[in-house]
Amino acid sequence: MFSAVYIEEAVRDQAQVKAILDRLPELPQISIDQYGELFNRNRQNFRMQKQLPSLILAHKTGRRILPAPSGYGFESTRNGRGYYFSHMLNCIYDCRYCFLQGMFRSANYVLFVNYEDFQNDIETTISKSPAGSVFYSGYDCDSLALEPVSRFCSFILPLFETHNEHILEIRTKSTQTRFLLEREPLPNCIVAMSFSPKRHSERWEHKVPSVEKRLESLVRLQQAGWPVALRFEPVIAEPNVQRLYQELFELVFTELDPSCLHSVSLGEFRLPVDFYKKMVRLYPQEPLLAKEMQSKSGMITMANHSESLIPELERALLAYIKPANYYRCA
Amino acid sequence: MTTKINLVVAHTLEARPLIKYLGLRQTATTPPLYVNEDGIRLIVSGEGQHCAWQAVNYLAELDGTAAIQAWLNIGIAGHQSMNIAQILLANKIVSRRSGEAVFPTLILPALQKFGELHTVDEPERQYPENVAYDMEAFAFFKAASAISTVELIHCFKIISDNKQNSVDTLIPARVKSLMESALGEIREVVAELQQLQGQVYQWQQSPPELEFFLDEVHLTVTQQTQLLRLCQRYYALGMKSELQKLTCSRILTSMDGRELIGRLQSKLAGPQ
Numbered sequence: 001m002f003s004a005v006y007i008e009e010a011v012r013d014q015a016q017v018k019a020i021l022d023r024l025p026e027l028p029q030i031s032i033d034q035y036g037e038l039f040n041r042n043r044q045n046f047r048m049q050k051q052l053p054s055l056i057l058a059h060k061t062g063r064r065i066l067p068a069p070s071g072y073g074f075e076s077t078r079n080g081r082g083y084y085f086s087h088m089l090n091c092i093y094d095c096r097y098c099f100l101q102g103m104f105r106s107a108n109y110v111l112f113v114n115y116e117d118f119q120n121d122i123e124t125t126i127s128k129s130p131a132g133s134v135f136y137s138g139y140d141c142d143s144l145a146l147e148p149v150s151r152f153c154s155f156i157l158p159l160f161e162t163h164n165e166h167i168l169e170i171r172t173k174s175t176q177t178r179f180l181l182e183r184e185p186l187p188n189c190i191v192a193m194s195f196s197p198k199r200h201s202e203r204w205e206h207k208v209p210s211v212e213k214r215l216e217s218l219v220r221l222q223q224a225g226w227p228v229a230l231r232f233e234p235v236i237a238e239p240n241v242q243r244l245y246q247e248l249f250e251l252v253f254t255e256l257d258p259s260c261l262h263s264v265s266l267g268e269f270r271l272p273v274d275f276y277k278k279m280v281r282l283y284p285q286e287p288l289l290a291k292e293m294q295s296k297s298g299m300i301t302m303a304n305h306s307e308s309l310i311p312e313l314e315r316a317l318l319a320y321i322k323p324a325n326y327y328r329c330a
Numbered sequence: 331m332t333t334k335i336n337l338v339v340a341h342t343l344e345a346r347p348l349i350k351y352l353g354l355r356q357t358a359t360t361p362p363l364y365v366n367e368d369g370i371r372l373i374v375s376g377e378g379q380h381c382a383w384q385a386v387n388y389l390a391e392l393d394g395t396a397a398i399q400a401w402l403n404i405g406i407a408g409h410q411s412m413n414i415a416q417i418l419l420a421n422k423i424v425s426r427r428s429g430e431a432v433f434p435t436l437i438l439p440a441l442q443k444f445g446e447l448h449t450v451d452e453p454e455r456q457y458p459e460n461v462a463y464d465m466e467a468f469a470f471f472k473a474a475s476a477i478s479t480v481e482l483i484h485c486f487k488i489i490s491d492n493k494q495n496s497v498d499t500l501i502p503a504r505v506k507s508l509m510e511s512a513l514g515e516i517r518e519v520v521a522e523l524q525q526l527q528g529q530v531y532q533w534q535q536s537p538p539e540l541e542f543f544l545d546e547v548h549l550t551v552t553q554q555t556q557l558l559r560l561c562q563r564y565y566a567l568g569m570k571s572e573l574q575k576l577t578c579s580r581i582l583t584s585m586d587g588r589e590l591i592g593r594l595q596s597k598l599a600g601p602q
């Protein structure tokens with residue numbers, strides 16, 4: 001899974017780090033001063049590194065909890081504020097549309113091990129926020145994919161047990177949900193699973209568990225009493241995509257009980273222009289990135305699809321769920 | 331675009347077994363430079379960081395930016411505890427002079443023998459830390475990483491001396507036999523570098539039609555960049571034959587750069 005573990009000298013003796021290293025006994029360990037000297041250096045090739053990435057254990061300084069970009073989530077429907085945090089940078093999966101490829105120079109995984117600082121910062125933020133505020137985990141990573149190594153979500157859950165007026169969204173494409181099934185569900189912790197039509201997933205979501213496997217995990221969580229949510233994004237426009245989504249909705253809503261879903265969202269394929277350009281340089285032969293795009297206000301979206309695509313998909317979706325449970329992700 | 335594997339070796343004694351093994355022939359004497367048909371070349375840099383730095387820059391200048399360059403520094407090193415003739419690929423290189431560290435990427439899976447390497451200015455006789463000691467690697471890595479992507483830069487060391495076997499007892503015949511004992515592993519590392527380099531080459535390769543258009547139509551630098559991307563997109567979207575058709579078309583000779591780009595763009599504007 002990793003070629004080596006790099007460890008910032010300053011965190012080497014932390015209990016968290018020792019526990020993580022115990023879970024990775026075979027790997028070469030290399031000490032570093034600051035993760036940036038490795039992660040942010042010039043002249044790295046993200047695509048090459050993605051073949052054999054390393055894990056970097058580091059201390060997260062600066063702001064750990066940030067306001068969520070407007071339209072990212074559902075907080076406005078709860079009269080709360082939205083925040084996001086990332087205990088990791090990068091993801092063990094390799095979705096060809098993923099913005100992380102355009103954002104970071106390195107494909108190595110940075111795991112921030114000062115979990116207590118995240119916990120304290122969330123508490124401080126909670127103390128200044130109205131009830132119903134939402135904390136989104138997994139913005140610069142997948143929340144659960146590395147949970148067996150990091151145990152970050154296991155660590156952070158009890159905090160939301162004591163602050164049940166606020167919401168934690170664990171956004172993921174991972175099936176690493178055993179730790180959740182082994183404990184009592186929390187009504188204010190939502191597991192939000194992202195889905196694309198099967199054909200898109202097979203083409204572009206490399207190393208990601210299949211749609212069926214993800215669905216199976218989500219069904220088990222729902223049956224165990226966890227609030228679950230569906231994130232249908234990014235919607236990649238192409239001829240007949242409506243039919244692919246129709247099939248996906250049918251599959252998903254046959255397995256899950258739509259009446260007790262926390263929320264469902266749809267979001268278009270969008271990328272900051274600079275990220276898109278970098279992704280094109282990394283994957284010049286990738287058909288997805290070769291499609292006709294349009295740029296507006298610094299963002300790239302797909303051209304050539306009718307304005308009505310998202311409304312059509314929304315209509316199809318609303319045949320299964322209540323409008324109150326739906327939001328469009330900006 | 332071509333590919334080159336550059337081997338930087340400090341001493342002729344270390345280089346000789348490699349020159350023979352890889353079938354390299356000499357093409358220059360100052361500095362001594364050897365090449366073979368597989369795009370491998372070896373330079374004898376001389377001892378010390380300055381020489382290693384100069385050797386890397388000398389090789390880089392031979393091709394400008396026209397080659398995807400991979401770099402391998404090969405040589406003997408001391409170590410506090412490793413046995414003589416053991417080998418390592420550096421995963422961290424520290425300059426004793428400045429304390430600065432650099433990190434070769436662990437992307438060559440065949441050889442799972444990694445270790446820390448300290449670059450010193452004088453031969454190390456005390457071996458104060460449990461690491462390897464050499465006299466070139468840090469400068470080599472710094473110079474090469476100003477030219478190539480870091481994944482293609484590595485340092486391979488063969489342990490020649492340690493606490494029990496001082497560097498002062500090292501004789502030329504021993505250096506030769508140490509190098510010979512590691513030739514198989516060096517070959518493996520070179521093969522892995524070639525494979526990685528081949529990938530990068532394939533990723534960066536321009537569709538052949540690009541050359542054709544560049545010869546036929548006058549284009550500004552911006553238009554050349556646009557044209558490259560358009561050709562890549564035709565290939566990526568399975569529309570290669572349309573691109574080929576255009577290269578055979580007689581209207582091409584009457585087109586200017588703007589028309590050519592406009593024509594290629596308009597065909598891509600439909601739904602895909």
Ligand code: SF4
Nearest residue numbers: 091093094095098141
């Ligand atoms: S799962 Fe999410 S974070 Fe991971 S590669 Fe895919 S899009 Fe990126």
